[in-house]
Amino acid sequence: MVTAAIGMALLIVGGFVLFLALRSTPAEAPGPSTAGLAAGYSLFADQASTITQTVAALVDGVPITDAAWRTATLVDATMSELTHHPAPTADATLERLIDEVILVQAAGLQDTAPTPAEVDGRMAALEGRWGLNEAQLEAALQKKGLTLQALTERVSRLLQVDQATQILAARYPDVEAWLAQARQTAKIMRHPSEQAAGGTTVANLPIAPWPGVRAPDLDLPDLAGKQTRLSELRGRPVLLNFWATWCPPCQDELPVLQAAHQQYADRLVVMGIDLEESKETVAAFLAGRGITYPILLDPNGQITNGLYQVQGLPTSIFIRPDGVVSARHVGPLTATDIDRYLTALLTQSSAAR
DSSP: OOOHHHHHHHTTTTTHHHHHHHTTSOOOOOEEOOOSGGGOOEEOOSGGGOEEEOEEEEETTEEEEHHHHHHHHHHHHHHHHHTTOOOOOHHHHHHHHHHHHHHHHHHTOTTEEOOHHHHHHHHHHHHHHHTOOHHHHHHHHHTTTOOHHHHHHHHHHHHHHHHHHHHHHTTOSOHHHHHHHHHHHSOEEESHHHHHHTTOOGGGSOBOSSTTSBOOOOEEEBTTSOEEEGGGGTTSOEEEEEEOTTOHHHHHHHHHHHHHHHHTTTTOEEEEEEESOOHHHHHHHHTTSOOOSOEEEETTSIIIIIISOOOEESEEEEEOTTSBEEEEEESOOOHHHHHHHHHHHHHHHHHHO
16 A cells, blocks of 8 residues: 555655645445546537647657646645645646556546546545645635636546556555656657647657647548548548537537638548547538538547547638647637637748748
């Protein structure tokens, strides 16, 4: 069994106060994950809910988004103030998040999560340990621009990490030493967008569906049965739009994509990728809608859910002519969005030459 002291060391200062509090009661086995497409698709129904996803780090292809990094940094700062400890730096928090990914992946817990009851129990334990009620805790978080949900999600993640640490402790006599070695062999890329912009050779970039690295290749059939391979479009900017006929915001977005296909025909390849529907269903839905850009079919979701890690529909991926992902947008695109992303894409492409 890993001691609380080792658990603290594993997480590298950034969340040590929170993690020690979590270790005060035995961890229970996590339940099924409720995150991602496997448990229900997230729909982004309006422009206010859209997100431009950027990545702070990639760990063996697993992303740590800038939003997750920023939130974790602010949660750490809030908890440090409440417990009168120095706040970790943002860089220290990022390194801890990298450790979390390595631990969870190695333990095989990436598709599991603690139950709501487990998280609520730990939240209550934290409030009791710190002598705070929920209103006081929420007020402290609000000063950092956070909600109580942000802390709840971090607690859930740290419970997952705690479970991973216990699993790995049964395999390795010194988990801390194992983690140090795992860091040496893991493919870790910090701030990939900056590295790509800084002149890193494209061939040396990892493959992942996130800005700053090479887009995964795909090979899917269109409605006529013709195969389309992404790598064969190298030399032209590409917009991949992941969607489904049953998704209302996806339906609303179709005219915008069609307009972009017509307006930028000589500058941008627009392709839709339908998720887990038959060609008959998709063809019947599109009949009479005037959609002329290619629609590809992902009948088993391996490209959408697996290779491109889509967690909400619609999701759009902008890819440079050299195959590097320029931007990732979750939610319906507007004409202004497309123009903005295309301008940035072309600027990046010119700088990369």
